[in-house]
Amino acid sequence: MTVPGTPRTLPRAFWALWVCQLVNRLGSFVQPFLVLYLTQDRQLSAGTAGGVAAAVGAGSVVSQLVGGWLSDRVGRRATMLMCFFGTAAALILLGSARSMPMIWATAFAVGLLGDLFRPAVSATVADLLEPKERVRAYGLLFWAINLGFSVSTVSAGVLASLGYGLLFWLNAAASVIAGIVIWAMVPESRPKLEEGTSRRPLLPVVLRDRVFLTVVLIQTGYATIYFQGYSTLPLAMANDGLATSMYGTVMALNGIVIVVVQPLVVKRLATFDRPKLVAVSMLIVGLGFGLGAVVHEWWGYALSVVVWTIGEIGFAAVIGAVFADIAPSDLRGGYMGITGMSFGLGAVIGPLAGPNALEHLGATATWIGVALLGVVIFIAQYALSPAIHSRTAENAATT
Known part of the structure; x- marks a missing residue:
């Protein structure tokens, strides 16, 4: 299994994870059409259908913590198996549910079980690969996810x-x-503990880890920016008189750029200073969205999407490696789970903050605010780089 521009040095188990991610995303048919299914097939109101979709999201946020804890306590492999086989059962139950309590419960179960694998996969990659190989590996997983999702969203409609x-x-x-x-x-x-030692509880360690908590906070700010693409952007384009179909066309550029560009740059990205590349990528994403303050035509929004997608590629390829570098090996799964939860929090904050700002402050002020947030998290992440390097060196010396 190879991807253009990628050395053939990654282990067989990694490529199995890559195939797993691709297959899982190729089959992600339900979530994009869940609201339509509930309103058209089950005759639920739009508000109720949105609430059910939110239940899936709530399960996903919880899933990150549970999946991280399980991957450290019972193992990465067991957690992933629980995720995929459990999700299959939950999806079938959701599709056959008739009563509202059953629909709510199975929707939450789909979210809870469906994302258990994320921290487990991230931890497994860090377990299997040396630090210098992780950027390329996480970048390839990101590419597989986007390739699969791009295909599934088109085929699901048919x-x-x-x-x-x-x-x-x-x-x-x-x-x-x-x-x-x-x-x-x-x-x-999962790394084995030394004989006679027990696994440390996650929370006390995390609460004392100021470097990790700061990076998590910064990532939440990034996610708040990123999810403007799925909440504020379609509203802003509609306010400029552009058709809904045009939003779909513009957003399609996101997947196209990722699928085309990611394999070409993933090897190069591995050579950069990781914490600083994360900082610059965040800045590019913020400024890309900030272009919305001065554009009003479809081509201007298309340019905005291309710019912030370039930043997204850099961020997604490197952030997993950064967290893997600073996480203690015995709590790696739990750390990865918390990072996933922080991204989920941004997925909640972003859609609440952006559309409300658009309604009350207007498009120009909203997009300038998004760009300024990008500058703030860039400065914070860049300033934190020495501390991240120091923690990485400490972890490397103890493994």
């Missing part, structure tokens, strides 16, 4: 015309296939 029930069964089947790949090809990688 499949939905044949019946929403088919989406649930195919999504469940993809989850089962991903689980089989893990079962057959990915060994347990």
